[in-house]
Amino acid sequence: MNLTIIGLGLIGGSMAIDLRKREFVDHIIGVDNNKINANAALSIGLVDELCKLEEAVKKADVIIIATPVDGAKKTLPKVLDMIDNQIVTDTCSTKAGIHELVKYHPKRKQYVAGHPMAGTEHSGPWAAISGLFDGKATILCDTEESDIRAVAQVRRIYDTLNMRVVFMNSSSHDVHAAYVSHISHLSSFALALTVLEKEKNEKHIFDLASGGFDSSVRLAKSSADMWTPIFEQNKENILTVLDTYIDKLNCFRKHIESDESEKVSDLIKKSNKIKRVLQ
């Protein structure tokens, strides 16, 4: 099987590693506008060759678009214009915009909208690792719009990556992604900004980070290129959940300020219920 991966970063690169290792693909073709990333992916051995988009599409059986969402919105229609019988999927973190964009494309059935819920705070082909996806969930959206064989093929990819497949329509996906994943990133970015502003002594940040800061701020290392378009694409859902988040912080603020320890304790106990979900 010939696989083309467009976007040779953490996600595309990590897919390449395990799809090759687990013998799902024989040959991987890479496409990336960023020459440094493209050459790195080739020299690390993530891909077997680099091609221009048109050639890469022609040579492929399956095409994975693993760029940030703004890039994918430009690339996907182009790729759909080029394909014959190839199957196309993407890995973008927001889905409703893309869904609208290609809804009436004559090749829509050959496209399967996907979002593997995995990542690290690192980016670029250097960040690609084996096992990134193991045991995690991947969301496939609006699969009724795709050919049944295309869906089956994309499922085989995620089976090979040891992912659980969850089905959702793209607008539900965007709501839930905002509620669970996107707000976590905002919370981390704002935390990093706060600490960098308040704490002028970097040595103190380093010394005190193991008191919890390190894990809460991990996501603040995530790339602006990936996250700016996500916040843009999923604006309405993100604003709603951000308002609730600011409300909750103001609740804590009010009770701490008024020395209402019991109410602070109640809020903490209520938040502890997240254990039940995540353990």
Place this chain on the structure above:
Amino acid sequence: MNLTIIGLGLIGGSMAIDLRKREFVDHIIGVDNNKINANAALSIGLVDELCKLEEAVKKADVIIIATPVDGAKKTLPKVLDMIDNQIVTDTCSTKAGIHELVKYHPKRKQYVAGHPMAGTEHSGPWAAISGLFDGKATILCDTEESDIRAVAQVRRIYDTLNMRVVFMNSSSHDVHAAYVSHISHLSSFALALTVLEKEKNEKHIFDLASGGFDSSVRLAKSSADMWTPIFEQNKENILTVLDTYIDKLNCFRKHIESDESEKVSDLIKKSNKIKRVLQ
């Protein structure tokens, strides 16, 4: 050496494990008002015997108070009243209040104020693990108020636990702890509350958690018994940093709402600078 540990939770228990394993102590005496915790600590083998406070203090060479800060404020003066030549230290996350409390105690010199910056989101003697402190920093406060031999003895404890020792006065400690550690917990508690409120479907939280939520919300599993008194004791510093945090979130909110992508991207890039400090 006989060591008494008052408060047999994650911190006290993890100290017991490594101080014994690394042959710093011969005999560990445990004290805990919570009978379930005390008996668990004995049956797991964290401590060799359980005693009442007075007897435990009498038998000890060194006493570590590893309870939440509200308990420690009651226990420390009592312990100082009881000791002869013993050395006393604590592990509390806020230091200025305790400092004020025992400032003029005749045995003040035998007390060394400490705060090992380590922990997990779990609590209780069951959560105690070996290696918890390895490679992290511990803060010793106001050491000029302590006898030089008492400080040396407490340093040996933290050397045995493989911790870097950092010196600070207690009010600086509280400022920096609020700026780096306490705000992270608030941010996580509020995040858990938000997601539990917005996302009614727990299966979706579970599926989407690997998109970053899991690491940002880890601290929201932390105990109310420990954190309520911290927020109470360090109120002023926490309110200051919380206000900055809410400001930063509002900055993101404003720019996302107005589609000012470049400004969103600038904020993310600014927050990315945390990498420089933590990597």
